[in-house]
Amino acid sequence: MSRTAFALLYFGCIFILCEAESISQKPQAFESFNVSYIQNLGSCSYSVVISTSCSSTSYTRDQISIAFGDAYGNQIYVPRLDDPSTRTFEQCSSDTFEIYGPCAYQICYVYLYRSGPDGWKPESVKIYGYNSRAVTFYYDTFIPSDIWYGFNYCNTASSSHRQIGQRSFLFVIILFALCALL
Structure with a gap:
């Protein structure tokens, strides 16, 4: 293989890896998020592990709520996870919650809501469900007060991966054409 083809292959791989890294998102505020749309399709159990960052306040007295669900409108909502008496x-630290709610398929979004004066910085939220594989959402940022804040990968993840797959395929075709010319 010539040096030119090798260099193209090398830089093409770097390009593809950079594109893949750009998929990960930071949490976003979602002002129009609505927790009133809850389907009652059976009752399922979820285990939710929330890790609090070491750069968070030592503890919080804030009220913390969570809502998560799938791409089909199945939503699980817990109005209060916090319990100041148990710190x-x-x-x-990590706190594990056993939550019961409507059955959902693959969990693809999570939103946290914080209300209070202390502040709180979660590191991550990991959700285990009966009909879905475990999924982790990485926050590592302070949650703003009085707004739903989180991630929605229900539509974007599959289209982003498809776009990278198409670019990768195109790059391989161009690389083969260049190798054939050399």
Whole structure:
């Protein structure tokens, strides 16, 4: 293989890896998020593990809510996860919640809601469900007060992966054409 073809292959791989990295998103505020749309399709159990960042406040007295669901409109909502008497959401800790709600398929979105004066910085939220594989959402940022804040990968993840797959395929075709010319 010539040096030119090798260089093209090398830089093409770097391009593809950079594109793949750009899929990961930071949490977003979702002002129009509506927790009133809850289907009651059976009752399922979910295990939710929330890790609080070591750079969070030592503990919070804020009220913390969570809503998560799938791409089909199945939504699980818990109005209060916090319990100041048990020092939930302490700095550098993980809290596990057993939540019961409507059955959902693959969980693809999660939103947290914080209300109070203390502030709170979750590291991650990991959700285990009966009909879905475990999924982790990485926050690592302070949650703004009085707004739903989180991730929605229900539509974007599959289209982003498809776009990278198409670009990768195109790059391979161009590389083969260049190798044939050399």
